[in-house]
Amino acid sequence: MTIPVACAVILNDQKVLSVRRSKDMPLAGYWEFPGGKVEEDESAESCIVREIEEELGVRVRILSSLPNHPHALTSEKSIQLIPFLVRVEAGKITLYEHDQLSWLGQSELFEVN
Numbered sequence: 001m002t003i004p005v006a007c008a009v010i011l012n013d014q015k016v017l018s019v020r021r022s023k024d025m026p027l028a029g030y031w032e033f034p035g036g037k038v039e040e041d042e043s044a045e046s047c048i049v050r051e052i053e054e055e056l057g058v059r060v061r062i063l064s065s066l067p068n069h070p071h072a073l074t075s076e077k078s079i080q081l082i083p084f085l086v087r088v089e090a091g092k093i094t095l096y097e098h099d100q101l102s103w104l105g106q107s108e109l110f111e112v113n
């Protein structure tokens with residue numbers, strides 16, 4: 001089974017916004033780009049705008065779509081990660097689901113879980 005997941009790449013000064021999954025979420029403690037599963041009858045573009053509003057409380061505008069990335073979670077389950085470069089248009093980033101936020105540089109991305 002392959003699950004489409006849209007995620008947002010939000011840049012600030014060459015660093016990318018990364019968020020940590022809280023203890024209430026599956027895969028707690030793992031860092032990710034904010035986003036979530038694309039629902040049925042929803043485009044990946046609508047999904048990322050909706051998810052970012054739900055998770056971070058901000059409205060984003062899509063600047064470009066980035067290459068999709070397949071990723072195996074288990075032997076039966078994999079995700080197709082659909083990243084978008086986005087810009088925050090309105091609001092202040094607040095964590096509604098995650099428990100930590102970090103702006104990571106290119107090499108720092110490889111140091112988190």
Ligand SMILES: Nc1nc2c([nH]c(=O)n2[C@H]2C[C@H](O)[C@@H](COP(=O)(O)OP(=O)(O)OP(=O)(O)O)O2)c(=O)[nH]1
Nearest residue numbers: 005006007027032033034035036037038071079081
């Ligand atoms: N958002 C996001 N999810 C990722 C990344 N990498 C990665 O393997 N995933 C996985 C973790 C989850 O198994 C899945 C996203 O599912 P989710 O549980 O966050 O989705 P959701 O917000 O729609 O939650 P739900 O409705 O199923 O409760 O994709 C990433 O960089 N960002």
